[in-house]
Amino acid sequence: MTFSVAIWRSVFAFILFIMLVDGVDAKDIPQLPHIERVDARIDTLMEEGHFPGVAIAVMRAGKPVHIGTYGMANLAHEVPVTTRTVFEIASLTKQMTALAIMTLVEEERLSLDDRLVEWIEDAPPAWDEITVDQLLSHTAGLTHHFERTVSGVHLLEYSRDDMLASAKSAPMVAEPGSDWNYSDQGYFLLGVIIEEVTGQSYAEFMETTFFRPLGMDQTHLLDQRRIVPHLAQGYAWNDGELQRNRRVWQFALTSHFGVMSSLDDLIRWEAELSDPKLINRKALEATWEIQRPFDTGRQCDTWGYARGWQVVVANGRRILNHGGYSGTAYIRDVDTGLSVIVLTNREDTPNALSPLSLGWEAAQAVDSTIPSDGYRCWE
Numbered sequence: 001m002t003f004s005v006a007i008w009r010s011v012f013a014f015i016l017f018i019m020l021v022d023g024v025d026a027k028d029i030p031q032l033p034h035i036e037r038v039d040a041r042i043d044t045l046m047e048e049g050h051f052p053g054v055a056i057a058v059m060r061a062g063k064p065v066h067i068g069t070y071g072m073a074n075l076a077h078e079v080p081v082t083t084r085t086v087f088e089i090a091s092l093t094k095q096m097t098a099l100a101i102m103t104l105v106e107e108e109r110l111s112l113d114d115r116l117v118e119w120i121e122d123a124p125p126a127w128d129e130i131t132v133d134q135l136l137s138h139t140a141g142l143t144h145h146f147e148r149t150v151s152g153v154h155l156l157e158y159s160r161d162d163m164l165a166s167a168k169s170a171p172m173v174a175e176p177g178s179d180w181n182y183s184d185q186g187y188f189l190l191g192v193i194i195e196e197v198t199g200q201s202y203a204e205f206m207e208t209t210f211f212r213p214l215g216m217d218q219t220h221l222l223d224q225r226r227i228v229p230h231l232a233q234g235y236a237w238n239d240g241e242l243q244r245n246r247r248v249w250q251f252a253l254t255s256h257f258g259v260m261s262s263l264d265d266l267i268r269w270e271a272e273l274s275d276p277k278l279i280n281r282k283a284l285e286a287t288w289e290i291q292r293p294f295d296t297g298r299q300c301d302t303w304g305y306a307r308g309w310q311v312v313v314a315n316g317r318r319i320l321n322h323g324g325y326s327g328t329a330y331i332r333d334v335d336t337g338l339s340v341i342v343l344t345n346r347e348d349t350p351n352a353l354s355p356l357s358l359g360w361e362a363a364q365a366v367d368s369t370i371p372s373d374g375y376r377c378w379e
Contacts, residue, residue: 032083035066041361042070049353050237051327051346053081055263056358058366061337062274064267065366073232073345075242083263086218086231087343088247090324093259094187095287098136098308100194100206102283105132109197116140119193124168130176132193135186136307137291141174146185147251160252163188180292180305184256191255202255213278216265222258224250230262232345234326237352245347247326257325266341274337288320288334314371321356323348329355331363338367 038058046054053071057064069081104110112133117123134140147158148166167188173181191202198205203221211219220226234245251258261269272279290304290311302313309320309332320332327344340359348354363370 032067033064034068035366038066038068038362038365039070041365042068042358045353045358045361046070049346049357050242051344051353051355051358052235052242053085053232053345054358055081055083055085055087055343056362057263057267057270057341058362059267059270059274059337059339059341060366062271066362067263067267069263073230075233075235081232081345082230083267084218084230085343086228086260086262087328087345088222088234088257088324088326089259089261089266089328089343090257090326091184092322092324092328092330093255093257095308095320095322095330096206096210096259097187097190097194097202097255098287099279099283100209101132101136101190102286102307103209103280104194104197105286106280106283110193112136116189116193119196120164120189122168126172127176132190133291133307134176135183135190135193137305138180138183138186139177139292140183140186141172141176141178141181142183142185142189143170143173144181144183144185146170146188154249156249158249158251160192163251163253164192180294187256188253191253194255195253202253206259210269210279211265214268214272216261216268219259219261219265219269222251222254222260224248228260231260232343235346237346237349242346247347261343263341263343266343270332270339270341273332274339288318317371319371321359323354323356327355329359331356331359333363333370336367336370338363338370 042054042056051071052075053073056068058066067083069083071081073079073081073085105112110132112131114132116127116130130140146167147154147163167185170185194202194205234247235242236245273284276284287307287309288311290302290306293302293304304311309322312319317333317335320334321330323329325348327346327348329342332339340363342355342359344355
C-alpha cells in the first residue's frame with residue numbers, strides 16, 4: 001500500500017488542530033465518544049483491506065459509544081474523512097426502501113399480498129404471480145442487474161421509463177416464490193410501487209417522510225449533477241493498487257442502491273430505529289422478520305433474509321446486517337441495542353476484505369459477548 005494509516009491520522013490531527021474541518025470544530029473532537037481498542041482493530045484492517053477512508057459509529061440503544069474517522073475521503077486532494085463526509089451507501093438503501101413499503105402497509109395503502117401487476121401497467125405475463133412481499137425478500141424470481149448496457153458497459157443516463165422497460169424485458173431466473181435470488185431489479189420495482197401508491201417520486205417520499213423530519217440534512221438520492229459538499233471520492237482495489245472507481249452513471253430511480261449520506265446523518269437514523277418516535281414501530285419490526293431461511297451448515301441457530309436485512313439468530317440474539325457495494329456495512333443487534341455503521345470509499349471487491357469485517361471487529365471490540373458464531377453465518 002502506498003500510504004500509512006498512522007501518517008493519515010497524523011495529518012488529520014494536524015489539520016483538526018489548526019482549522020475547522022467539514023464543520024466540526026477541533027475543540028469538539030475530544031468530546032466525541034472514543035474507544036482506543038476499536039481504533040487498533042480498524043487501523044489493522046484498513047491496511048489489510050486497502051481502505052482509503054473509513055467512518056465508523058458504534059452505538060448502544062441509539063447512543064454513540066464510539067465515533068471514529070480514519071484516512072482520506074479524497075486522496076488526490078488529501079481531504080480527511082470526518083463525520084460529515086458524504087458516502088454512497090449503496091444497498092444499505094434497501095432497508096430504507098423496505099421500511100417505506102412496510103409503512104405504507106401499516107397505513108393500509110398497500111398490502112404485502114398485492115400482486116406486482118396491480119401497480120405496474122403493461123407488466124409481462126411472467127410477473128402475474130409476483131407479490132410485494134416476494135419483492136421485499138428477494139423471492140420473486142427476478143434477476144439482479146437489469147439495466148440496459150452496451151457491450152456490458154452502463155450508459156451514462158437512465159430515465160425511469162428506460163429502467164422500467166429494461167426491467168420488463170429482463171428474463172426471470174426462477175418461478176416466483178420458488179427460490180431466493182438477490183435482486184436489485186426487485187427493489188427498483190418496489191420504488192416504482194412507492195411512487196404509484198403515494199403520487200410522489202421515491203426521492204420526495206423518502207425525504208418528506210423520513211430524512212427531513214429526522215434532521216438528516218446531508219441525506220439525499222443519487223444525483224450526479226448535484227454539487228455535494230464533503231463528498232467522498234470512491235475507489236477500487238484493482239491489480240494491486242487503488243484506482244478511482246468511475247461510478248458516474250445517473251439513474252432516475254434508485255430505490256435499490258441510491259441513498260447518499262454521512263455518518264452524522266446515519267447516527268440520527270440509527271437513533272430513530274432504536275427508539276422510534278417518527279417511524280412506525282410495527283413497520284420497522286416487520287423488516288426484521290425472516291422470510292427466507294437459509295440452510296446454514298454453520299454454527300448459528302438461524303440465518304436468512306428478512307425484508308431489506310439479512311438476519312442471524314445466534315445464542316438467542318437477532319443480529320441484522322447488510323452490506324453495500326460502494327464499501328458500506330450496517331450491523332444491528334436488536335436484542336441488546338448494539339449497532340455498528342461502517343462507511344468506506346473502497347468498493348466491495350471479490351477476494352478482498354469486506355466492510356462487514358470492519359463492522360464485526362468494531363462490534364467485538366466494544367462487546368465481547370456478541371456471538372462469534374453469528375459472523376460465520378454471513379462470511
